[in-house]
Amino acid sequence: MTDEPECREVEPLLHGLLDGELDAAHTLKCEQHIAACAACASAYQELVVQRNLIRAANLREAAPERLRRRVRGMLGRKSNTARFMRPFRGAAWPAAAALAAGLLVFAIVPRGPDLGEQVAESHVRSLMANHLVDVVSTDHHTVKPWFAGRLDFSPPIYDLAAQGFTLAGGRVDYLDSRPVAAVVYRHGAHVINLFIWPERAGDAAPVPPLVREGYNVRHWTKLGMSCWAVSDMNAEELARFERVVRASNPV
Structure with a gap:
C-alpha cells in the first residue's frame, strides 16, 4: 500500500467493501479508486483470497x-x-x-456476523496476510502519533511491558462499519489485537467473554472508548490483559 492520501483513506475501508458493509457512496469511492490504483487493487485481491482460505478451512463453529x-x-x-x-x-x-x-x-434471517465474530475474523486476517502492523514500534511515542490523520479520534496507547505485554505497533482496521485502531501487543509467543474506537450507545452493556473462530475475545469500555481484545492466549491470560489495561493510564 502506498502513502498517497487517497490510498490511506481507502485502505481501512477495504474490509468493509469485501463484507458488503459500506454505504453506496463509500462503495463507489472504493471501487473507483481500486480501478485506478494497482497497489490498492492488489491489496483488495489479497483480502478476497484470505477470506476464501478462511472459509475453505471451515473455521466456523457448529450451531449451538x-x-x-x-x-x-x-x-x-x-x-x-x-x-x-x-x-x-x-x-x-x-x-x-x-x-x-x-x-x-x-x-x-441472519443479521450478519456479530461484532465478536468480526473482531476474531479481523485478527485472523491480520495474521494470515502478514499485515499485523503498519507502524512497527515498541515505543508509544511512535505508535500514538502515527494514528493522527488516519482516524477521526486519538486511541489511547498503554505501556504494559512491566506486566509482560509488549507493544508491537498498530494499524488501521475496519469494524462495526467504521475505521478503528488496532493496537498490537505480544505476550511471549502470543499476539493480542486490541481494537479501539469511540464508544457508542449500548457499548457499555456487559458482554461476557466469547470464543470466536477458536480465539478468546473480551470487551470492555474505558475513557469513552469501546475496547475489544482477541488472542489465542487462554481465557485466564486474556482476562489478566483486560485487568491490566483497565488499571493502567494511557501514555
Missing part, C-alpha cells in the same frame, strides 16, 4: 444447541401459525400472508 432448540421450537409452532391464519380469508388473505412472511423472515 440453544439455536437448534429455537429452530425446532419455531417449526413446532407451524400448526399454531396455521390456526392463526384461518380467520384471514378472502380479501384480507394477501395482507395477512405478507405479515406472516415478514415476521418469519425477521425471525430467521
Whole structure:
C-alpha cells in the first residue's frame, strides 16, 4: 500500500467493501479508486483470497444447541401459525400472508456476523496476510502519533511491558462499519489485537467473554472508548490483559 492520501483513506475501508458493509457512496469511492490504483487493487485481491482460505478451512463453529432448540421450537409452532391464519380469508388473505412472511423472515434471517465474530475474523486476517502492523514500534511515542490523520479520534496507547505485554505497533482496521485502531501487543509467543474506537450507545452493556473462530475475545469500555481484545492466549491470560489495561493510564 502506498502513502498517497487517497490510498490511506481507502485502505481501512477495504474490509468493509469485501463484507458488503459500506454505504453506496463509500462503495463507489472504493471501487473507483481500486480501478485506478494497482497497489490498492492488489491489496483488495489479497483480502478476497484470505477470506476464501478462511472459509475453505471451515473455521466456523457448529450451531449451538440453544439455536437448534429455537429452530425446532419455531417449526413446532407451524400448526399454531396455521390456526392463526384461518380467520384471514378472502380479501384480507394477501395482507395477512405478507405479515406472516415478514415476521418469519425477521425471525430467521441472519443479521450478519456479530461484532465478536468480526473482531476474531479481523485478527485472523491480520495474521494470515502478514499485515499485523503498519507502524512497527515498541515505543508509544511512535505508535500514538502515527494514528493522527488516519482516524477521526486519538486511541489511547498503554505501556504494559512491566506486566509482560509488549507493544508491537498498530494499524488501521475496519469494524462495526467504521475505521478503528488496532493496537498490537505480544505476550511471549502470543499476539493480542486490541481494537479501539469511540464508544457508542449500548457499548457499555456487559458482554461476557466469547470464543470466536477458536480465539478468546473480551470487551470492555474505558475513557469513552469501546475496547475489544482477541488472542489465542487462554481465557485466564486474556482476562489478566483486560485487568491490566483497565488499571493502567494511557501514555
